[in-house]
Amino acid sequence: MAQDKKLVEAITSMEDDFAQWYTDVVRKAELCEYSSIKGCMIFLPNGYAIWENIQKELDRRFKETGVENVYMPMFIPEGLLEKEKDHVEGFAPEVAWVTHGGKDQLTERMAVRPTSETLFCDLYANIVHSYRDLPKVYNQWCSVVRWEKTTRPFLRTTEFLWQEGHTAHATAEEAEERTIQMLNLYADFCEEVLAIPMIKGRKTDKEKFAGAEATYTIEALMHDGKALQSGTSHNFGDGFAKAFGIQYTDKDNQLKYVHQTSWGMTTRLIGAVIMVHGDDSGLVLPPKIAPTQVAIIPIAQHKEGVLEKANALYEKLSKTYKVSLDDSDKKPGWKFSEQEMRGIPLRIELGPKDIEANQAVVVRRDTREKILVSLDEIDTKLQEILDTMQKDMLERARAHRDAHTTEALTYEEFKDAVANKPGFVKAMWCGDVACENKIKEDTTATSRCMPFEQEKLSDVCVCCGKPAKAMVYWGKAY
Amino acid sequence: MAQDKKLVEAITSMEDDFAQWYTDVVRKAELCEYSSIKGCMIFLPNGYAIWENIQKELDRRFKETGVENVYMPMFIPEGLLEKEKDHVEGFAPEVAWVTHGGKDQLTERMAVRPTSETLFCDLYANIVHSYRDLPKVYNQWCSVVRWEKTTRPFLRTTEFLWQEGHTAHATAEEAEERTIQMLNLYADFCEEVLAIPMIKGRKTDKEKFAGAEATYTIEALMHDGKALQSGTSHNFGDGFAKAFGIQYTDKDNQLKYVHQTSWGMTTRLIGAVIMVHGDDSGLVLPPKIAPTQVAIIPIAQHKEGVLEKANALYEKLSKTYKVSLDDSDKKPGWKFSEQEMRGIPLRIELGPKDIEANQAVVVRRDTREKILVSLDEIDTKLQEILDTMQKDMLERARAHRDAHTTEALTYEEFKDAVANKPGFVKAMWCGDVACENKIKEDTTATSRCMPFEQEKLSDVCVCCGKPAKAMVYWGKAY
Numbered sequence: 001m002a003q004d005k006k007l008v009e010a011i012t013s014m015e016d017d018f019a020q021w022y023t024d025v026v027r028k029a030e031l032c033e034y035s036s037i038k039g040c041m042i043f044l045p046n047g048y049a050i051w052e053n054i055q056k057e058l059d060r061r062f063k064e065t066g067v068e069n070v071y072m073p074m075f076i077p078e079g080l081l082e083k084e085k086d087h088v089e090g091f092a093p094e095v096a097w098v099t100h101g102g103k104d105q106l107t108e109r110m111a112v113r114p115t116s117e118t119l120f121c122d123l124y125a126n127i128v129h130s131y132r133d134l135p136k137v138y139n140q141w142c143s144v145v146r147w148e149k150t151t152r153p154f155l156r157t158t159e160f161l162w163q164e165g166h167t168a169h170a171t172a173e174e175a176e177e178r179t180i181q182m183l184n185l186y187a188d189f190c191e192e193v194l195a196i197p198m199i200k201g202r203k204t205d206k207e208k209f210a211g212a213e214a215t216y217t218i219e220a221l222m223h224d225g226k227a228l229q230s231g232t233s234h235n236f237g238d239g240f241a242k243a244f245g246i247q248y249t250d251k252d253n254q255l256k257y258v259h260q261t262s263w264g265m266t267t268r269l270i271g272a273v274i275m276v277h278g279d280d281s282g283l284v285l286p287p288k289i290a291p292t293q294v295a296i297i298p299i300a301q302h303k304e305g306v307l308e309k310a311n312a313l314y315e316k317l318s319k320t321y322k323v324s325l326d327d328s329d330k331k332p333g334w335k336f337s338e339q340e341m342r343g344i345p346l347r348i349e350l351g352p353k354d355i356e357a358n359q360a361v362v363v364r365r366d367t368r369e370k371i372l373v374s375l376d377e378i379d380t381k382l383q384e385i386l387d388t389m390q391k392d393m394l395e396r397a398r399a400h401r402d403a404h405t406t407e408a409l410t411y412e413e414f415k416d417a418v419a420n421k422p423g424f425v426k427a428m429w430c431g432d433v434a435c436e437n438k439i440k441e442d443t444t445a446t447s448r449c450m451p452f453e454q455e456k457l458s459d460v461c462v463c464c465g466k467p468a469k470a471m472v473y474w475g476k477a478y
Numbered sequence: 479m480a481q482d483k484k485l486v487e488a489i490t491s492m493e494d495d496f497a498q499w500y501t502d503v504v505r506k507a508e509l510c511e512y513s514s515i516k517g518c519m520i521f522l523p524n525g526y527a528i529w530e531n532i533q534k535e536l537d538r539r540f541k542e543t544g545v546e547n548v549y550m551p552m553f554i555p556e557g558l559l560e561k562e563k564d565h566v567e568g569f570a571p572e573v574a575w576v577t578h579g580g581k582d583q584l585t586e587r588m589a590v591r592p593t594s595e596t597l598f599c600d601l602y603a604n605i606v607h608s609y610r611d612l613p614k615v616y617n618q619w620c621s622v623v624r625w626e627k628t629t630r631p632f633l634r635t636t637e638f639l640w641q642e643g644h645t646a647h648a649t650a651e652e653a654e655e656r657t658i659q660m661l662n663l664y665a666d667f668c669e670e671v672l673a674i675p676m677i678k679g680r681k682t683d684k685e686k687f688a689g690a691e692a693t694y695t696i697e698a699l700m701h702d703g704k705a706l707q708s709g710t711s712h713n714f715g716d717g718f719a720k721a722f723g724i725q726y727t728d729k730d731n732q733l734k735y736v737h738q739t740s741w742g743m744t745t746r747l748i749g750a751v752i753m754v755h756g757d758d759s760g761l762v763l764p765p766k767i768a769p770t771q772v773a774i775i776p777i778a779q780h781k782e783g784v785l786e787k788a789n790a791l792y793e794k795l796s797k798t799y800k801v802s803l804d805d806s807d808k809k810p811g812w813k814f815s816e817q818e819m820r821g822i823p824l825r826i827e828l829g830p831k832d833i834e835a836n837q838a839v840v841v842r843r844d845t846r847e848k849i850l851v852s853l854d855e856i857d858t859k860l861q862e863i864l865d866t867m868q869k870d871m872l873e874r875a876r877a878h879r880d881a882h883t884t885e886a887l888t889y890e891e892f893k894d895a896v897a898n899k900p901g902f903v904k905a906m907w908c909g910d911v912a913c914e915n916k917i918k919e920d921t922t923a924t925s926r927c928m929p930f931e932q933e934k935l936s937d938v939c940v941c942c943g944k945p946a947k948a949m950v951y952w953g954k955a956y
Contacts, residue, residue, distance in 0.1 A: 049547070
């Protein structure tokens with residue numbers, strides 16, 4: 001059993017050191033590998049397969065709402081990046097610059113895209129002429145680069161993968177509608193597929209996107225009580241349209257500016273899945289996003305008929321599920337540890353006694369519950385177990401979040417909550433950035449969002465005591 | 479009818495000026511748009527959707543052979559790029575260099591990847607230790623950058639999209655097997671899905687990839703008689719392994735170098751589809767790659783029942799096919815021109831008389847053949863027509879290629895063929911690079927490949943008269 005223990009012992013307990021636990025899991029589950037480029041990571045097959053599943057499902061949902069995919073150049077000429085004032089101020093400090101092509105110095109240096117608003121605006125200025133050309137609802141899947149000082153796998157890296165949607169509409173109402181539609185799509189996806197409940201709300205002006213009129217966000221709570229911004233949707237109004245001259249002739253023959261939105265989700269979602277669902281044995285993947293849903297592990301596989309039966313089961317289940325069969329010469333305990341580390345939702349143990357009884361032992365990764373299932377009905381039974389597990393994981397995450405959300409009516413309560421009760425703090429706010437700054441300085445917590453579901457906890461700002469304008473979720477964030 | 483004509487008249491005839499015809503088609507079919515970055519293009523929805531279909535089908539075929547997808551950083555430190563001598567000499571002249579991150583100058587500049595051999599080697603050196611870790615069969619879908627002087631949409635652009643597979647094997651035999659396996663997979667995909675027949679063969683040393691022991695290629699013939707290298711598969715032997723120190727402990731406890739391969743196909747395949755199948759009315763897409771397979775166009779749609787029936791047909795066919803319905807107020811002739819320009823394989827014309835006769839007119843894009851189909855059996859009939867069209871397009875392309883392939887026994891015949899008979903020239907070669915250079919200088923034709931299917935046309939080199947070593951396909955190339 002020395003071999004079995006090695007894999008498990010190598011992981012730090014999440015209660016001892018959550019950051020180290022996280023690092024251990026991403027490496028031991030072979031999700032990623034560090035590269036020789038500062039701040040850039042390598043997505044290994046186990047990690048990239050999760051992203052492929054996220055892409056497939058999100059892309060399907062996008063297209064149902066009329067989104068069309070495009071691909072824009074990865075470079076942005078410096079002059080183009082500078083066209084919208086707030087935008088360039090927000091991004092220029094973290095841009096990677098290309099200065100040479102081959103042996104020649106470029107006449108104008110180019111940014112490696114940190115985001116592509118400026119490129120889409122340039123395109124829309126060229127191809128939008130009439131109301132008949134609207135709306136434009138384009139999206140691209142690509143990588144972007146932001147020169148980060150400190151990085152962590154999936155959560156913050158110099159290069160990361162994402163999708164960025166960029167739309168142009170005839171009216172302000174239509175743009176606002178699309179902004180909210182995509183935020184809702186993001187939240188539904190996270191809840192239904194990643195089993196992560198989201199707080200939907202609006203960012204304060206301090207926290208909004210560079211150049212946006214309004215930024216909406218979905219915020220999730222990680223196991224350690226820190227918040228993770230998981231997706232954002234921005235309404236730009238006509239600010240970019242005016243900076244880039246994106247005008248169309250309306251039905252009334254008037255020249256008008258378009259109204260724009262953008263929205264994105266990134267590979268940090270993989271980090272969210274790890275930090276919401278993982279445990280001290282490793283990754284726990286929701287069935288709907290797991291690259292492998294079921295791991296068949298033969299017991300006493302040297303005995304006659306075991307491998308044969310395991311193979312037959314593999315063939316049968318592969319028609320419906322994503323299944324693996326580990327018939328290597330490792331010991332079963334070692335295989336269990338590997339399956340648990342990788343977060344494969346279900347394990348099927350199949351040994352000589354099971355075969356004699358025409359049954360198998362199905363073990364849930366999240367609860368470790370062992371379920372005896374007749375081999376005759378295992379095909380349908382697995383779907384039930386996977387569905388239940390998916391649902392339980394969402395409810396467990398929701399219960400954890402609710403148990404780690406505190407209401408603070410006074411500044412003392414607020415500071416105590418941030419210091420001693422990891423999680424969200426709900427508190428009233430006057431709307432003044434000065435209070436946000438003071439709170440951040442005093443506690444390191446930031447405003448996560450003004451939730452759509454407002455509650456009136458009191459009449460006054462938790463910080464300054466002036467009349468409150470909104471209830472805000474606060475927290476320490478990744 | 480003035481409106482109908484406008485769209486068609488705007489295209490140059492392919493016999494008059496093939497290059498201008500190509501440019502006209504990619505713009506009028508809205509496949510791409512020029513960007514403000516020199517040599518970079520924007521993939522519009524019509525163009526990107528073709529790439530998505532290519533990706534989906536290729537990726538499926540890859541995974542059936544055990545390929546796993548990963549994602550590597552887009553940057554390569556200069557020192558890493560320089561590790562394999564031939565490789566850096568091949569690529570350094572066309573690399574884009576990042577020199578600054580934010581406000582800081584980098585201590586070592588980084589190349590935007592022109593290809594990722596060096597990154598994969600760096601990874602394999604870190605993660606391959608034992609024979610148990612082999613083979614590694616990784617692939618990534620990404621964009622790469624090569625600083626090109628002259629560019630053409632899809633065919634040669636500074637940034638382009640591709641997949642690059644990189645594998646590591648225990649033995650030389652296994653590496654060679656994988657190299658050929660992927661070349662065959664590429665050729666099968668192009669023939670079965672893109673309806674483009676391929677010549678499979680090996681590149682001469684002059685034309686092989688920088689750092690490879692052997693480069694295999696698939697070569698296609700475009701409508702204008704020029705060749706297009708459409709995919710390559712390289713066997714690196716242990717050259718990169720020695721440069722990067724990729725060693726494993728074998729079963730016999732000996733430390734050995736791995737043997738490596740790489741293979742790639744790019745968005746230039748979209749250019750191949752345009753130039754093999756297109757005609758003077760625009761694009762002609764093979765049914766298996768077409769984002770829209772069937773366009774329903776109502777005739778006299780103001781008449782009672784027409785739009786209703788067209789909508790019902792749309793609903794019915796959408797279950798099986800990728801269908802569009804154009805119920806805009808444009809005239810039918812204009813809609814026909816648009817459908818033809820975009821290369822949608824089938825058009826269904828449905829008017830009051832058709833409805834009365836319980837039939838529709840199905841028009842093939844490639845032959846313009848009109849087929850009367852009963853509405854009762856249209857669902858199954860369409861599949862037959864699409865299958866026939868797919869098959870006919872491949873056979874037509876093959877016949878065109880064969881009709882534009884000349885055998886040359888003397889150098890006079892060779893020069894005459896290159897000058898006056900657009901297409902491939904088959905001729906014997908002594909194996910000396912001097913003859914390749916002379917032929918290129920005299921005729922601008924290059925060696926495309928030494929085909930696997932060798933023929934002995936004569937005993938002597940077509941250029942120098944010395945003993946011949948191989949039959950070679952020559953041609954002017956994109």
